[in-house]
Amino acid sequence: MFDSELVDSPAYQRIKQVYFGRADRHFTLKKGKTLLEQGEFNDKLYLILEGTIVGYQSIDGEPVEIFRSGPDMFIGLQSFFGRSHRSYSKVVAETECSMAYIELSTPAEDEYQYGSLIEQFNPVIVNALITRQLRSSHAALERQRTQKRLLQAEKMSTLGQLSAGLAHELNNSIGVLARKSEYISEFVADILNEREPKKFAFFKNGLDEGQRLNSLEVRQRTREFARKLNINKETAKLLAKMASSMDDASVLDKNVIKNLESVAQFWQLGVDFHDMQVAAKHATGIVKSVKILGGGSFERGEGVCVIDSIEQALSLLKSNLRAVQLDAQLRELPTIYGNLTELIQIWVNIIKNACDAMEQAATPSPSLRISTRLLPDAVKVKITDTGPGIPEKLQDKIFQPNFTTKKNGLQFGLGLGLSIVMRLVDSYNGRIVLNSVPGKTTFSVTLPIRERDGKN
Amino acid sequence: MEKINIICVDDQREVLDAVVRDLQPLEQWFNLEECESADECLSLMEELDEEGASIGLVISDHVMPGRSGVDMLTEIAADSRYRFTRKILLTGLASHQDTIDAINDAGVDRYFEKTWNPEELIAACKSLLTQFVLDSGMDYQTMLGALDVQVLYQSGRV
Structure with a gap:
């Protein structure tokens, strides 16, 4: 103008x-x-x-x-x-x-006082020149930005295709491992059931339950058994571990203790198969999330489960979260209009940012709290970390693209951080609110349930 | 004589179980203890020390909820009661800086990446435990089968 x-x-x-x-x-x-x-x-x-x-x-x-x-x-x-x-x-x-x-x-009006026509129009001409020049430099800048975004998008899509391919390959391998271990365990179970019903009971318990006691509990029970039964420590420990998935009476049976070595082997074998299946399931879950993020479609529709998206984001970030105490209170919510991949992207970026901040600041006992709430027309997700907080003067900047306080440039290529979160939440007509003091930083994301609601 | 203790630390029970199972051949001479966190390991070491038991080796994961493995090993390294205790870091996820800290501050003797090779892990344990036995001036004659002959030989004992 x-x-x-x-x-x-x-x-x-x-x-x-x-x-x-x-x-x-x-x-x-x-x-x-x-x-x-x-x-x-x-x-x-x-x-x-x-x-x-x-x-x-x-x-x-x-x-x-x-x-x-x-x-x-x-x-x-x-x-x-x-x-x-x-x-x-x-x-x-x-x-x-x-x-x-x-x-x-x-003709020029009032030429005597204001000069010739061209002199009178001079400010107008100069102004028009400047306006046009500014306009063309803005256009050039915009072009540059678009090009950058395109380049970035291209990188992302290459990465997406790569990870989708990788996910597919891994999925096949994990699938084979999971299925074959299941075959073997079924085969062993059948043979045992037929010939050694006693051993089968131990095997089955290990397979179904795994080892349920933690190391501290096992140590306490080991001492207890060793004292009560007057047996050596190795034997007591084996009993303690087995007692975690079986009732004491069947574990502490006289015959069992007498033949402990032979039955314990089968319990352990059961636990091994149990662990293999746990591991395969875990790997499958991660691969699934990577696949969704990498090659997912971005079409929006009804019936998207917010809780699902949070859980997928958490499983994707498992390695980032390993050192973090996680408290996720995910109450049931109605499904919303949206796209699962985009929602996962929102949570991944916020949570990853929180983890990075806590790691970089070496926050003692880092923890992350996620809670959900239902509002009249929207759902609200609050993600709180115990990190160093975001200084007030940076709070506006953190949503800008390419702004980072991270020292190490290496980023898992899931997005461009908080600027993506901002853009996505905005496109949903949602809202994102940041509250941050040292030791407590909360991102609250509100997303409308129906398509045209929100931001009122 | 009480058996020398080996303590394994990993927050993932399935992994911890796999480490301990791989070390089973050493059970004849050593006592294997399992811990699921750094704090649990430190308080167990406190207990064992009070009972007068010796701790020959700590094998720890790095990334765990609560205190990290390198943190814990650094604390152990600074405690004179455990000056002969040997340390192995066994991890699948340690940054460059973590690794530097592990060497400089925690004085880690060996670094294993997950997934590990069981034979190599046992060989490393044997060699480190032999050094522990020699350093603490214990009688190694009774446990010759568990020790690393090469290390004994180099020390001039064989």
């Missing part, structure tokens, strides 16, 4: 009134009408009173927009004052426009 300072200046107001105030030089230009063709003879200077005018230049046969002008802006400055009298662009009314004009023959 026209420089507002100039619009408000007495010089411009005078010009507008003196030269463009006459009703007989006013006219209306209908939407879509062409005011000037490129190269057409022009001896008029137009002022837009209302509406929008767009100038196109034909470059390689294609019309390219080169300016866009609104109220208080001039059309034809170049051909009028530049003495070329030819329009360098095709000028079209984008909306219905109310216009005023002067002609080459229009």
Whole structure:
């Protein structure tokens, strides 16, 4: 738009009134009408009173927009004052426009006090020049940014394809391992069941339950058994471990203790199969999440489960979260309109940021709390970490792309951090609120349940 | 004489179980203890020390909830009661800086990456435990089968 300072200046107001105030030089230009063709003879200077005018230049046969002008802006400055009298662009009314004009023959008013026509219009001309120059440099900057974004997007999609391929390969291998270990355990179970029912009972318990006591409990029970039964420590420990998945009576049976070595082996074998299946399931879960993020579609629809998306994000970040005490209180929520991959991206970026901040600051006993709440038309997810907090003067900046306080540039290529979160939440008409003091930083994300709700 | 203790630390029970199982051949001469956190390990060491038992080797994971493995090993390294105790870091996830700290501050004797090779792990344990036995001036004659002959030989005892 026209420089507002100039619009408000007495010089411009005078010009507008003196030269463009006459009703007989006013006219209306209908939407879509062409005011000037490129190269057409022009001896008029137009002022837009209302509406929008767009100038196109034909470059390689294609019309390219080169300016866009609104109220208080001039059309034809170049051909009028530049003495070329030819329009360098095709000028079209984008909306219905109310216009005023002067002609080459229009005499200067009050020449004695204000100088010649060109002298009187000087500020207007200079202003128009500057406005156009600024406009073209802004356009150049915007182009540069777009190019950067494109490059980034290309990188992301390459990474996405790579990880999707990787995920597929891993999934196959894990699948084979999981299935084959299941076959073997079924085979062993059948044989044992047929020939050694006693051993089968131990095997089955190990397989179904795994070792349920933690190391501290095992140590306590080991001592207890060793003292009560007057047996050596190794034997007591084996009993203690088995007692974690079986009732004491069947473990502490006289016959069992007498033949401990032989039955314990089968219990342990069961536990081994149990662990293999746990590990395979864990790996499958991670692979699934990577696949969703890497090659996922970004189409939005109804029925997206927010809790699911949080859980997937957590499983993706398992290695980041290993050193973190996690307290996830995920209450049941209605499904929302959206896209699972995008939601996962939101949580992954916030949670990863929290983990990184706590790791970098070496936060003692780092912990992360996630809670969900149902609002009348929206769901709210709060993610709180115990990290060093975000200084107030940085709180606005952290959502900008390419802003980072991270010292190590190595990032897991899941996104561009919080700027992505901001963009995504915004596109959902949601809201993100940051509250941060040292030791407690909370990101609250509110997402509307239905498509057109939110941000009210 | 009480058996020398080996303590394994890993927050993932399945992994901890696998480490201990791989070390089973040493059970004849050593007592294997399992801990699921750094704090548990430190308090167990406190207990064992009070009972007058010796701790020959600590094998620890690095990334665990609560205190990290390198942190814990650093604390052990600074405690004169455990000056002869040998340390192995067994981890799948340690940054460059963690590794530097492990060597400089925790004085880690060996570094194993997950997944490990069981034979190599046992061989490393034997060699480190032999050094422990020699350093603490214990009678090594009764446990010759468990010790690393090469280390004994180099020390001039064989």
